[in-house]
Amino acid sequence: MTQVRSAPVDGRVRTDVGAPAGAIDAAAVAAALAERGVRIVLGTVVDMAGVTRAKAVPVNRLEAFVHVGMGASPSWNVFCVDFGVAFTPELGVVGDLRLRLDPARLTIVDDGVAWAPAAFHHQDGSPFAGCARSRLEQMVARVRAAGVDPSTGPELEFVLVEPDGSARSGPRWQGYGVRTVLDVAGFLTDVQARFADAGVPIDQLHAEYGADQFEISLAPADALLTADRTVLARILIGRAAARYGLGVSFSPVPFAGGAGNGAHLHLSLADAGGPLLSGSTGSYGMTPTGEAAVAGIVAGLPQVQAVLAGSVLSPLRLTPGNWAGAFACWGLENREAAVRFCAATPGNPHGASVELKCIDGSANPYLAATALLGLALDGIEQELPLPPEVTVDPATLPQPQRERLALAASQTAALDALQSSPLARSILGESIIDATLAVRRYEHATYGDADPQDVAAVYRLAFSC
Ligand code: GLU
Ligand code: MG
Secondary structure (H helix, E strand, C coil): CCCCCCCCCCCCCCCCCCCCCCCCCHHHHHHHHHHCCCCEEEEEEECCCCCEEEEEEEHHHHHHHHHCCEEECHHHHHECCCCCECCCCCCCCCCCEEEEECHHHCEEEECCEEEEEEEEECCCCCECCCCHHHHHHHHHHHHHHCCCEEEEEEEEEEEEECCCCCCCCHHHCCCCCHHHHHHCHHHHHHHHHHHHHHCCCEEEEEECCCCCEEEEEECCEEHHHHHHHHHHHHHHHHHHHHHCCCEEECCCCCCCCCCCCECCEEEEEEECCEECCCCCCCHHHCCHHHHHHHHHHHHHHHHHHHHHCCCCCHHHHCCCCCCCCCEEEEEECCCCEEEEEECCCCCCCCCCEEEECCCECCCCHHHHHHHHHHHHHHHHHHCCCCCCCCCCCHHHCCHHHHHHHECCCCHHHHHHHHHCCHHHHHHHCHHHHHHHHHHHHHHHHHHCCCCHHHHHHHHCCCCCC
C-alpha cells in the first residue's frame, strides 16, 4: 500500500512522496512517483572526504535500486574532493559493491527528480563494513540497546556564492543583519517552501556572522533521520540557490581569512525514566548517566577530531575566537567550548542538549553522528566522571590548562590521533578509519603546503549538493 502525502505548494516543487515504514511495495511507490512527474530517482552516499555522490536510475528501475542495488566500485569510499582517488589495499580497482536505496525516505527534490539515501552492500546483499550510513544505523542500535534513546539536531551553515564559486557581496554584508536577509528573501522563502514540502522541519533560518553566510537549524530527530535530512537539506538549499542564480558553499573555510562554516550537532538523550540531561541532581540537572555521556564526549574528542573536522582546511576554522569549539571542554552556553551545554529552560523548548561545535561542513554527517554517539556511549559504559566545567573563554585560561584542552591545531596531528585510537576504531570500524586516513592524508600531501586561498577555491563547492 503506497501512501502519497502532501499536495504541491505552488506547482514548482512537488515533494514528500512518503512510503509507510516496514514492507514497502517499491513498484507501487515507483508508479506513484511517476504519476507525480518523477522520471529519475537519485540515491546518495557520502564519502570519507564529505562529498555526496549519487547514482541515478529511471523511475521504473526503483525496485531494482531498492532490492538489487546499483553498482559502485569500493573506491567510491576513497574518492577525494579533487578527482583524486586514495586507493587502499581494501578499496581499489578490483571488486564491486551495490548501493541500495532506502525507499522510506523517498522525497521529490526537483521537477522530475526524487531522492533517497542509499547504503553500500556486497553483491550477496550483506552490508559493507565501510558504509557510513550503516555504521550510524548500527551505532544508534547499540545506544538503544544500552537503554538510551538519542536525538540529534543539526545546524547547517553555508555561504552564498556566485555559481562559479566566486564571492558575492563582500563588504556590503552585515552579520545577523536584517537587510542581508531581506536582500535574498526570495531565495529564503523558496528554501522554506521546499523544506516544508519535503517534511523537513526548520527551527531557524538567519543571516550568520560571515559575509553571505546563513544558517538553517533543524528540529531534533532520530540520529539517522537527521543525517539523511542533512543531505536532503543540502540538496534543497542547492536547488533553491540555483533557481536564484546562486551557488552554495558548505566548506569549512569558503574563503581563507573569512568566517568558517560549522556543522554543529545537538545531542539529547533520554531513557525510560525521561531526559538524561535535565531533571535530576547533577550539574544543571543532569542524571549520572547524562553526566557520564558528556564526560565521554569531552574525553574522546581529540581521538575523533579527524572525523569531525578532518579536511586540510579544517584547522583554519578550528581556532580560538571563531566560536568553532577549538577546546575539548564543556560549559553552559560556552560558545568557545567544543561541547556547549544548553540547559532545559523555558527558552529551550526542545529540552536540554549538548551542542558539538567543532564539526564542520567537510565532515561526513553519518560519521560525525556515529562518533558523537559512540563517545557518549563509551562515557556511559565506563561511567566516566564529568570533568570540571569551563565557565570562561578557554583561550583566557592559564597556558598549561589552555594547552591541555586545545584540540589539534594541524590536520596531521588530528589524523595521527585517529590512527592510534583503539576507541575510534571500535566506534567507526577498521574499514572506515583506514579509508578516512587515506583520503585525508592524500589531502595533506596534495594541499598541505599550498596557499590557503587556492585550497579554499578547490574545496569551495565540494560539499554542495
Ligand atoms: N561559524 C562558526 C563556526 O564555524 C559558528 C558560529 C556560531 O556559533 O553560530 O562554527
Ligand atoms: Mg551558527
